[in-house]
Amino acid sequence: VKVGHALLELARAGGARSVFVVGTGKNVGKTVAMRSIAAAASERGLAVGMTSTGRDGEAVDVLDAVTKPRLLLRPGTVLATARNLLPMHPASEILDITDWRTAAGVVTLARVRRAGYYELAGPSTASGIRSCVKRLAALHCEQIIVDGALDRVAALAGGGDAVIVSVGATGYATMEDAVNDARSLCARLRIPVYDEQRPLLRIQGALTSTIASQLAKDGETRQIVVRDATQIPAGGKALLGLLETLDLRCERPIKVVAATVASIGGERYFEPRSFAREVATATGLPTFDVYAEAMAAA
Amino acid sequence: MNFAPLLDAVTARALQTSWLYAELDPVSEFGRRAYSKIVPFRPGHEQAAREYAHGIVELSRRLAQDDIDRMRDALRSSPDPVGAISRAAMGEVLDDTQLLEVLRFLDGARVVDAALIPENIRALASVLERGRAGKFGFYLSDDFDDALAAARADADRAQAEYDSIRGRLAQRVARALGRDEIADAEFIVMRDSVQTLPQGIRVVREAPTYFLCEMELDDAALEALRKRDEAAQALGVAEQAVRRTISEFVRGALDDFDHLLQHLSDLDVRLAQARFARQYECVVPDIVDARCLSFSQGAFLPLKAELEAQGSAYERISIELNDAAVLTGPNMGGKTAALHTCGFIAMLAAFGLPVPAKRATCALFDDIAWLGIGAQEEPGGLLSSFAREVIRLKELLARPACAMIVLVDEFARTTTPQEAKALLVAMVRGLRRRERLVFIATHLPGIAHDAKVRHFAVRGLRDVPKAPSSADLSAALAALADSMDYAVVEVGDESDGQADALALAHLLGLDEDIVVEAKEYLWNR
Numbered sequence: 001v002k003v004g005h006a007l008l009e010l011a012r013a014g015g016a017r018s019v020f021v022v023g024t025g026k027n028v029g030k031t032v033a034m035r036s037i038a039a040a041a042s043e044r045g046l047a048v049g050m051t052s053t054g055r056d057g058e059a060v061d062v063l064d065a066v067t068k069p070r071l072l073l074r075p076g077t078v079l080a081t082a083r084n085l086l087p088m089h090p091a092s093e094i095l096d097i098t099d100w101r102t103a104a105g106v107v108t109l110a111r112v113r114r115a116g117y118y119e120l121a122g123p124s125t126a127s128g129i130r131s132c133v134k135r136l137a138a139l140h141c142e143q144i145i146v147d148g149a150l151d152r153v154a155a156l157a158g159g160g161d162a163v164i165v166s167v168g169a170t171g172y173a174t175m176e177d178a179v180n181d182a183r184s185l186c187a188r189l190r191i192p193v194y195d196e197q198r199p200l201l202r203i204q205g206a207l208t209s210t211i212a213s214q215l216a217k218d219g220e221t222r223q224i225v226v227r228d229a230t231q232i233p234a235g236g237k238a239l240l241g242l243l244e245t246l247d248l249r250c251e252r253p254i255k256v257v258a259a260t261v262a263s264i265g266g267e268r269y270f271e272p273r274s275f276a277r278e279v280a281t282a283t284g285l286p287t288f289d290v291y292a293e294a295m296a297a298a
Numbered sequence: 299m300n301f302a303p304l305l306d307a308v309t310a311r312a313l314q315t316s317w318l319y320a321e322l323d324p325v326s327e328f329g330r331r332a333y334s335k336i337v338p339f340r341p342g343h344e345q346a347a348r349e350y351a352h353g354i355v356e357l358s359r360r361l362a363q364d365d366i367d368r369m370r371d372a373l374r375s376s377p378d379p380v381g382a383i384s385r386a387a388m389g390e391v392l393d394d395t396q397l398l399e400v401l402r403f404l405d406g407a408r409v410v411d412a413a414l415i416p417e418n419i420r421a422l423a424s425v426l427e428r429g430r431a432g433k434f435g436f437y438l439s440d441d442f443d444d445a446l447a448a449a450r451a452d453a454d455r456a457q458a459e460y461d462s463i464r465g466r467l468a469q470r471v472a473r474a475l476g477r478d479e480i481a482d483a484e485f486i487v488m489r490d491s492v493q494t495l496p497q498g499i500r501v502v503r504e505a506p507t508y509f510l511c512e513m514e515l516d517d518a519a520l521e522a523l524r525k526r527d528e529a530a531q532a533l534g535v536a537e538q539a540v541r542r543t544i545s546e547f548v549r550g551a552l553d554d555f556d557h558l559l560q561h562l563s564d565l566d567v568r569l570a571q572a573r574f575a576r577q578y579e580c581v582v583p584d585i586v587d588a589r590c591l592s593f594s595q596g597a598f599l600p601l602k603a604e605l606e607a608q609g610s611a612y613e614r615i616s617i618e619l620n621d622a623a624v625l626t627g628p629n630m631g632g633k634t635a636a637l638h639t640c641g642f643i644a645m646l647a648a649f650g651l652p653v654p655a656k657r658a659t660c661a662l663f664d665d666i667a668w669l670g671i672g673a674q675e676e677p678g679g680l681l682s683s684f685a686r687e688v689i690r691l692k693e694l695l696a697r698p699a700c701a702m703i704v705l706v707d708e709f710a711r712t713t714t715p716q717e718a719k720a721l722l723v724a725m726v727r728g729l730r731r732r733e734r735l736v737f738i739a740t741h742l743p744g745i746a747h748d749a750k751v752r753h754f755a756v757r758g759l760r761d762v763p764k765a766p767s768s769a770d771l772s773a774a775l776a777a778l779a780d781s782m783d784y785a786v787v788e789v790g791d792e793s794d795g796q797a798d799a800l801a802l803a804h805l806l807g808l809d810e811d812i813v814v815e816a817k818e819y820l821w822n823r
Contacts, residue, residue: 039481089533
């Protein structure tokens with residue numbers, strides 16, 4: 001399976017021109033998934049734009065010193081990254097200097113003129129990342145790829161973007177833990193949009209565990225409507241429990257189209273085929289192993 | 299604009315300096331830097347202040363509104379080049395984002411006034427022009443230098459050769475593994491899918507069910523890789539050489555850059571002031587070395603803007619002060635607004651700015667002070683409103699200003715009328731002894747007479763407005779505004795007027811029984 005092409009097709013199937021790759025944690029294969037999509041888009045002749053809500057593409061993780069996969073970008077790719085992370089060599093075409101601030105300087109928009117390794121660090125706020133995606137689109141990027149840190153999920157809500165969830169062996173003691181986390185994350189992101197015809201209870205702000213427990217205790221059967229998935233702080237088993245007892249809905253849905261797995265962690269590995277299969281079964285999503293060039297169907 | 303030398307936080311709040319600051323805000327970063335350094339003129343510099351104001355009005359007359367807008371648009375999109383210039387001054391090599399900033403700054407300068415740009419900076423601009431990519435971008439293109447073009451061509455060749463050799467290896471490995479392609483640097487090979495690993499791949503890590511592998515380069519590929527890296531390094535050196543040349547160009551023009559930046563910063567400030575003067579029909583005040591403040595048809599612009607935004611009319615006023623004076627008048631008749639107008643015009647004049655009036659004569663004050671309503675919003679712990687006012691007065695009396703105007707709004711209104719009157723009269727005399735120009739708004743009768751100062755009054759209600767049928771507050775206020783004559787006129791010291799408080803209470807819908815009883819009580823006394 002040409003994983004990059006398959007992911008790209010799924011992302012663009014509903015007309016979305018931007019895809020966010022979010023992960024269950026650090027070092028779970030987001031960068032590898034991103035670059036495979038970018039390569040596929042370039043091969044199809046699409047103008048690619050890339051950015052990140054965190055930091056992506058560095059050779060060594062700045063926090064835990066783990067060696068990271070790097071981002072080799074092809075000529076023509078437009079990137080939005082912090083000014084101080086833009087390499088001097090090879091020279092890039094500087095398109096604009098924005099006023100979005102990051103720890104490594106303001107975000108600069110640049111076009112890759114020669115293939116090279118780049119680091120991405122775009123706007124860190126949900127509104128900033130949305131504006132950045134619009135700017136990239138205005139620069140005629142036909143496929144925009146964003147490393148979307150999970151705590152910036154608000155940027156995804158209602159934007160019409162496609163979302164790919166990456167899950168890896170890093171950070172989990174067992175495959176079951178990793179699969180459960182993927183299931184929970186996907187369930188949260190995929191809370192369906194509410195039905196106007198049916199009774200509903202709109203929650204202003206976050207659906208806290210206290211409110212949720214009370215609603216469950218009261219036997220609430222109406223749709224419980226939150227603005228978007230970010231308004232449900234619960235995760236893991238607590239979230240799955242809520243989903244069984246309450247009819248959770250949202251105003252601004254998120255379109256999750258696929259999952260990727262990285263079976264090789266820093267300290268352990270999972271058997272790749274069964275890992276992909278388990279994630280596909282748990283999430284109901286087509287699941288890809290970029291390293292193995294393989295896919296498991298839901 | 300630095301208001302601190304002229305007025306304190308209480309007065310700044312009363313005169314709404316934040317409104318003025320925003321109105322006069324320049325559009326560029328460098329303009330804002332210059333703006334933040336503006337301080338008021340000191341007494342003794344009346345002529346300089348007058349000339350400054352004159353320059354603003356001249357500019358507003360000389361330029362059409364479209365010209366002002368066009369220049370401000372250009373300045374707004376001009377990046378601040380200070381970082382780039384400073385780095386060049388220190389002998390550092392500018393990076394491409396800084397070169398873009400310099401290019402765009404010069405674009406902005408050209409739109410504002412091409413004649414401002416000195417010859418050597420024009421030469422720099424023409425060098426940078428070689429890097430213009432599209433309308434707004436910058437790229438270190440081959441046009442800068444033949445050596446750069448040659449290095450880039452070498453690097454392209456070396457990269458193509460390496461890609462070709464590596465591609466062939468990757469195809470061979472993919473075929474051996476039965477795959478379409480080897481897409482990534484690292485890839486998994488399942489143990490059960492191969493009997494032995496094909497040549498040309500290296501195992502990075504082994505797991506019970508798979509190998510994590512990467513491509514192994516043969517001698518030809520390694521040689522191509524070495525050449526590619528050498529060519530890339532040479533290209534990096536060539537790129538940096540071009541940046542160094544341009545950076546040295548910038549360094550050689552530092553003085554001219556400083557002058558240009560200073561000029562554009564000042565122009566940005568002046569354009570904002572000219573726009574203000576034009577928009578609010580301001581005039582150059584006659585700034586004099588005498589303790590006075592007089593104007594005709596003056597306006598307190600923040601209030602004017604607020605009323606007009608609500609669709610209400612604003613009535614300008616005229617006032618002439620050359621010593622202490624008392625202002626009386628009805629409730630909601632504009633006494634406080636009159637004090638605000640005096641402070642606002644005095645403040646603008648102190649900064650050498652045109653003032654919103656038909657004509658104005660004004661001293662250069664070095665201290666504008668507000669006392670009374672509004673001051674009590676300062677934190678005061680256990681102090682009563684009256685105690686806070688007294689402490690504020692004490693503090694104002696101790697100030698060392700040489701030209702101070704004190705605007706007093708219903709001082710001591712929260713104590714007994716007899717004692718308040720005594721305090722007010724004594725305060726007027728005390729401030730006069732200290733040679734302060736003081737203007738006092740009060741409801742207390744006889745202050746002007748007893749303090750032997752001029753007495754002004756708001757004309758007040760032309761007739762008693764009819765209360766609206768519904769309890770609509772905005773309709774009541776509109777009826778009041780229609781009936782009120784806000785003009786301030788000098789009156790004899792026997793005329794203390796009245797507050798029209800009962801008519802106002804009726805208009806604002808106070809319960810009928812209370813209004814009637816109050817009227818009877820007043821009549822019987």
